[in-house]
Amino acid sequence: MTPSFDLLPAVRAVPFVRDLARHGDRSAVVTADGTLSYAELAQRVEQAARRLGERRRLVLVTGANTVDALVSYLGALHGGHPVLLVPGDGPAVATLTEAYDPDVVVGPHGDGWTLRERREGSAHELHPDLALLLSTSGSTGSPKLVRLSHDNLQTNAEAIAGYLGIRDADRAVTSLPLHYCYGLSVVHSHLARGAALVLTDRSVADACFWELFRAARATTFAGVPYTFDLLDRVGFAGMELPHLRYVTAAGGRLAPEKVIRYAELGRRGGWDLFVMYGQTEATARMAYLPPDLAASRPQAVGVPVPGGSFRLAPVADQPDGVGELVYAGPNVMLGYAERPTDLASGRTVDELHTGDLARQGPDGLWEIVGRRSRFAKILGLRVDPQQVEALLAAHGVTAACLGGDDELLVAVVGEADPRRLRRLVAEEIGLPPRAVRVQPVDALPRLATGKVDYRALRALGTTPPPTPPAAAPGDDLCRLYAEVLDRTDVTPEHSFVDLGGDSLSYVEMSVRLENVLGHLPPNWHTMPIGALPTPRAGGPRRRRALETSVALRALAIVLIVGSHIPLFTLTGGAHLLLAVAGFNFARFQLTDATRTDRLRQVRAGLVRIVLPTVAWIAAMLVVTDQYRLSTLFLAHSLVGPPDARTEWHFWFIEALVYILVGVAALLSVPRLDRWERRHPFALPMTLAGLGLLSRYDVFGLDARYDLPTAVVAFWLFALGWAAARAGRVRQRLLVTAAAAATVPGFFGQPGREALVVAGFALLVWLPTVPSLGPVNRLASVLAGSSLYIYLTHWQVYPHLRDLPLVALAASLTLGIGYAAAANRVGRWFATHRSVPGWSPARNRSTVASPPR
Known part of the structure; x- marks a missing residue:
């Protein structure tokens, strides 16, 4: 009589789990609380296996990125027990417990971790090859499961470890959930090579994740496409990760431009990007793109993993060379399970029909071109x-x-x-x-x-929107961002830059945020909202501070208007604003976005400058005789006339527009864009050096042709750009020294030159300056309206010269009012364009909750 499967001795085990102890005292698991060696991990795994007994049973394990969950999972595999691995959040545990009636349930209970035996033996017939049951990536909690064998787990772990070149010195951070086949494959492949796991359930959007990454000297992490969206938002490109050796990407199509960007980032940083393709039905991985081909073939999924192969199955209505991708290899699942009786089945499939439409390029690399099953x-x-x-x-x-x-x-x-x-x-x-x-x-x-x-x-x-939940601690900040930036899609994972914030909205945002938090952390504008400090609640008030760039903008516009009246004579404010414009250009336009997105942001910035300027000058052409068409088209510095008395009013705006157009043209060249990302400080310093050729009129062009101010004063913009990129002391010293050496003599007015040099020093060395609440609010309004005040004050103060204080107040008031009107019109215009995202004030990048 053939014995039932549940009476067979537990002799089958996955080899890399069975052999954990052979790695001895090497680090196996690193957490924020300490380190487990392989010997210690093996001992705990064997203890977990003994608790489950020798009789094979179906063991449901709640997946979590914790030592308890890892030991429970490995212990069941070590004992030869089939594991049903389920996510720890949501209804999956209850749904799958009801559907498959596991013999043992292991998971969290209260503050601890418990093993609950539902019966002594097993209620099921369990095939000897069955090792693991997983939900497919698209149906978490569904009763339809993938049946994987011991050989599936072992061969796929070896294949992944082989093409990644995993070493025993590697340390992989668990950036994806344990119950997800991709996250689980990271565990398997590293344990198979005696490498270490850095266990954490933190998201890559969390600063604590990166603190642990550095402290543990981690060498790799895995990401799905959404992970890379989060990396863009947390400033990954600027992180110092000295031990990082490679990054893997799978779990969906990563946009080709993002593949190119991260491959180039890795080349500069000394690490490799592996783009991979897989499905749960193939245990995890079916193909990978060799890192040296990522930049040239970013649209490809690459070549089959060692031991695997692809072919194309014909699909109706598809062009020649395109068909359904079919994979064969030792990692192909045994088959699906939809009910407990299926657990007794052996292999029912030999090939995996992926459901993806694909083609093979002339170079032998495979490309996914669509999804067959999603056609409607x-x-x-x-x-x-x-x-x-x-x-x-x-x-x-x-x-x-x-x-x-x-x-x-x-x-x-x-x-x-x-x-x-x-x-x-x-x-x-x-x-x-x-x-x-x-x-x-x-x-x-x-x-x-x-x-x-x-x-x-x-x-x-098919259902109406849910009632908003009670406000969470971070909701107040999200509402504040939504109000200031006029957005309805703000989430804690957004940053100010993600939401399309620019130098104008930055002013109001920084002041109001500082009022809520009591203190603004450095580079708050690139931090996710959820990573900002908890809003102050009734505690002792901190000393108030004001962003230096905001303070300089507010001060400069007051000095400009006051000197023109003249209420006082402190000139140099416009040239200081040019330096601040370069500073803000680096912070808000030169993000980690793609080159196309960067250029779109520069274009949006130009629109916000040019439209209100042209609208105002056009109105003045109608009611006054001060200006000409050359002024309207911001071309006075190019076509004259040279004897004009009032067209020079807008030299600063002309210069800024020309500079932004010129810089955008430079960065539209792919090689220069890559150079800027690789050398973010060296490029603006180089441009400043080139700008000094016209500042000192080395070739005599200004004397002969009267060069536009944009050319002569460009070096100030470039130095401001460099000031924003000066992250090290020697770089700050270099910018300060450059300003101190080149500004004197430019005007021939020591006081004016001292003002500009002092402004540079403040930008470089002091992120904030001490202030008071009322001063912050006033500075916010003035700085945010500085462009509009500059535009309109020419038509105000000449009529009030006998009342200089009144002239100053009236000039500022009209400019502030024009700013409010322009912003209101801009919002209306954005709402009524034919294509969403057309608004120059918005960058539509949207984030949901990060994968855990």
Whole structure:
């Protein structure tokens, strides 16, 4: 009589789990609380296996990035018990416990970790090859599970460790959940090579994650596409990670431009980027892109992992060379399980039909071109929702699409106009607008892996928006950001720069935020809102401070107007503003975004300068005879006339516009853009050096041709840019020395030159200056309205010269009023454009909750 499977002795175990002890005293697990050696880990794993007994049972383990969860999981594998690994949050534990009736449940209970035996033996027939049960990445908590064998786990771990070149000295941070096949493959492949795991459940958006990363001397971490969005927001490109050796990307398509950018970032930083492709049904990985090909073939998923192979299965209505990608290899699952009786089944599949449409390039690299299973037939027309998502992304709109029987559901994040989006999508794919339903959402629902949860999205699209929950501690800050930046899609993972903040909104934001927090951390504008300090609540008031750049802008505009009246004579304010403009250009336009996004931000900045300027000058052309068409078109410095008395009023704006256009043209060159990212301080210092050729008129051009101020004074803008990039003491000293050496003699007015040099010194050495609450509020208004005050004061003070104080107050008041009107018109204009994201004041990057 053939014995039941549950009576077989527990002789099967995954080799890399069975052999943990052979790595001896090497570090196996590193946490914020200490380190476990392989010998210690092996001892704890064996103890966990003994607690489960020798009789094979189905063990449900709640996945978590903790030592208890890891030991429980490895202990079950060591004892030969099939493991049902489930996420620890949400309804998955209860759903799968009810569906599969596990014999043992291991997981958190209260403040501890418990093993609960539901019976002594097993209620199931368990196939001898069965080692692990996982939900597919798109159906967490679904009763449909992937059945994986001991050989699947071992061979895939060895293949991954082989092509990544994992060493026993490597240390991998658990940046993804343990229950997710990608996160689990990191554990398997590193344990197979005797490398260490740095266990944490922190997100890459959390500063504590990076503190642990450095302290543990971690060498690698894994990310899904959403992880890389978060890395952009936390300033990963500027982090010092001396031990980082490689970064892996999988779990969805990483945009080619982002692949190129991170591959280049890795080349400069001395680490490799591995782009990978996989599915739970293949244990984890099926293909990888060699790092040296990432920059030249960013759209490819690469070559099969060692031991695997691909072929194409024909698909109707596809062009030649495109078919469904089919994978074969020792890591292909045994098959699916949909009910407990399936646990007794052996292998039911030999190949994996991935559901992805693919082609093989002439160089042998494989490319994914679409998803077969997501195609929908709507009103007789075949629609690819993935292509619709790509279309909207190209317009700066974050969306997820689902096909139904008679309509396409488009869930859109942010303030998109549903009617205009519906027309855009309908015209692109050939559907009537009535067949496209646009559903605005606050954030796309995501699985713990960071992928869009399409099942939840479908339910979300058919139900009214939920009632907002009670305010959390960070909600006040989100509301403040939303109010200042006029956004409705603010989440704690956003930063000021993510939300399209610029030098104008920065002024109001910094002052109001400082009022709430009591103190602003350095570089707060690039920090996620959730990473900012907790708002002050009734504690002792800290000394107030004001951002130096804000203080200088407010002071400069007062000095400009006051000197023109003249109420006093303290000139140099406009040239100081030119330096501050360079400082803010580096902070708000030169982000870690792609070159295209950077240029879009510069264009948006130019729009915010040019439109209100031209509107004001046009109005003055109608009511006065002070200006000419050359003034209206900001071309006076180029075409004259040279005898004009009032057209020089706007020299500063002309100079700033020309400089921004010129710098944008430079950075549109890919090589220069890459050089700026690689040498963020050296480039502006080099440009400042070139600018000094015209400042000192080395070639005599100014004397002969009367060069525009933009050319002569450009070095001040470039030095301000360098001041923002001066992160080290010697760099700050260099900027200060350059200003002190080159500004004197430019005007021939010692007081004017001293003002500009002093402004540079403050920018470089003092992020903030001591202040008072009322002063902060006044400075916020003045600095935020400085452009508009400069524009309008020429038509105010000449009529009030006999009352200089009144002239100053009236000039400032009119400029502030024009700023408010211009901002209101700008918001209206942004709301009524045909394509969302058109607003120059907004950068539509949207973040949901980070994967844990």
